[in-house]
Each structure stands twice: as structure tokens, then as C-alpha cells.
Amino acid sequence: xxxxxxSSQSLYSRLFIVLLAMNCIWGxxxxxxxLKPSVTPVPSQPPPEPPVLTIDQLLGLQRPPDLIRxxxxxxxxxxxxxxxxxKLKEKAAQDGWHLILVSGYRSFNHQRHIWNHFDALYQKTxxxxxxxxARAVMSLVSVPGLSRHHWGxxxxxxxxxxxxxxxxxxxxxxxxxxQFYDWMERNAPLxxxxxxxxxxxxxxxxxxWHWSFIxxxxxxxxxxxxxxxxxxxxxxxxxNVGYLMKNFKKILKQEIRSINSxxxxxxxxxxxxxxxxxxxxxxxLTPVPxxxxxxx
Ligand SMILES: [Zn+2]
Numbered sequence: 001x002x003x004x005x006x007s008s009q010s011l012y013s014r015l016f017i018v019l020l021a022m023n024c025i026w027g028x029x030x031x032x033x034x035l036k037p038s039v040t041p042v043p044s045q046p047p048p049e050p051p052v053l054t055i056d057q058l059l060g061l062q063r064p065p066d067l068i069r070x071x072x073x074x075x076x077x078x079x080x081x082x083x084x085x086x087k088l089k090e091k092a093a094q095d096g097w098h099l100i101l102v103s104g105y106r107s108f109n110h111q112r113h114i115w116n117h118f119d120a121l122y123q124k125t126x127x128x129x130x131x132x133x134a135r136a137v138m139s140l141v142s143v144p145g146l147s148r149h150h151w152g153x154x155x156x157x158x159x160x161x162x163x164x165x166x167x168x169x170x171x172x173x174x175x176x177x178x179q180f181y182d183w184m185e186r187n188a189p190l191x192x193x194x195x196x197x198x199x200x201x202x203x204x205x206x207x208x209w210h211w212s213f214i215x216x217x218x219x220x221x222x223x224x225x226x227x228x229x230x231x232x233x234x235x236x237x238x239x240n241v242g243y244l245m246k247n248f249k250k251i252l253k254q255e256i257r258s259i260n261s262x263x264x265x266x267x268x269x270x271x272x273x274x275x276x277x278x279x280x281x282x283x284x285l286t287p288v289p290x291x292x293x294x295x296x
Pocket of ligand 1: 154209211
């Protein structure tokens, strides 16, 4: 081989290494995807640094900077997060799926409203005590102040024709639902999103509609875990606050244990599990709590 041949060969192998490294930086894309030529190419540059969030913003007490609105859904998210969702949505449309954003950024007060609604529901229907109620509500709804939706990096994503059908995989699950889960599993990671609630550990159930923009949320998650003082989110407008305060350490641990740690590994492992449940982020609160998309 002549010199030109050798140098172009070495240029190509260097380019290949750079592309592989960028895939790792982007995070959470199943390894098999990097090797599939048929899917959308890996983004050509890493996303920008996440905007710095204050403790108040991490707890939902103040809005994160630069939230932008999705006109189709009237939902908000950080600019980079939303722009990546729109790219994912475009790709989905090419493949015959009409994505809809069910829930994006949520403030502390919004989360408190959802929490209080479900707490009241459990008091009425199941007559549970404080502990029973807290456990039941936490499986559907994050404690106000502890929801990842406060960061502007989390999106509950559904498909227009499948609204209300996204539930656990079981023998009767419609094929199209399974196909949609599969499409999202293969494609959402290419735009930085990872499914953070698998329902395997911790308090929160499987939430296949909830996608986290990992390049930003990995940073916020670390900052969130360093917060020492949570007293401002434990106010008396939060239902069942007495129990929450008494057991706060345990509750915080349960919330954190729910997170799929594979999303934050530099080299994601192959995950061939099918996603299971959905109940999409209902904007109107419904009185049948099985799993509530848009409430966690
Ligand atoms: Zn969610």
C-alpha cells in the first residue's frame, strides 16, 4: 500500500475512534446501537455544558434558566433538552410514530398539587394509614421537591395513537405498543435520553414513558445528592408531611434507589429487556392510580 493509502487508512481509523468516544460521552446509548448503520448517526458533537442550577432550582422552588415551550403540548423543558426531543420526534415521524410530550418541567407547587391529589384519593378509597399512603403515593408520584421533573431535563413521552395504552408488557399487550417501546429503546438514547425508572428497585414503579436527558441530568443528580438541607420542601401545604418529615432519610433513599444506574455508566451495558408499563402523564388527574405518566 502506498503512503497516501496508509495515511488515509489511519485517518479513517482515527475518525472511527473519535466517533466511538463521542458515543460514550453522549451516554446511555445501548452499545449495540453504535454498531448499527441503519439508525440515525451518532450526533456529531457533544451537547453543551448544562446550565448551572441553584439548590432552589434543583428542588423546584425556582424555574431553571432558559426553559422553552413545545407548542404541540404546551410543555416546557430546558432548551437543549427540548431541541433533542424535537430531533427524536422528527426521526419518529420518519418511522411512522407521532410522539407527544405529556409532561416536561414541573415546579414544586405543581408537583405538590399532584401529590396532594393522590394522597387525598388514597385516604378516601383505601383508608390507608400515613405510612401506607406515603408508600402508595410514592409509587406513582415523586415527593414534591424530589421530582426530577423540577430540573427541566425529564420528559414523559407518549405516542398519539397509543395514549392510555402504554402499560406493562403481558401476553395481551398489543403488538404496536411493544413495537413502540422497542423503537424508543433503540432511538431515544441516540438523542441523549435514557429510561431512568425501571421499577426494579426503590419506591417508583416502572415508567417506560419517562426519559431523562442524561448529559444534563447526570450533573444535576450529583448536585442534588449533595444537598443537605431539605427543610424548605417539607412545608405544611404538602399532604402527609408529618410522616414525610419523620422518615425523610429513608424516603430520599427510596427515591434515589429507583434510578436506573445504567443510564450513568460510561459504557452502557446491553439491555434487551422490553419496557413494561405506562400510564401517560395525564394532565387531568384521573382517579385510578395504577401508574401515572406525568406524575412521577
Ligand atoms: Zn416522568
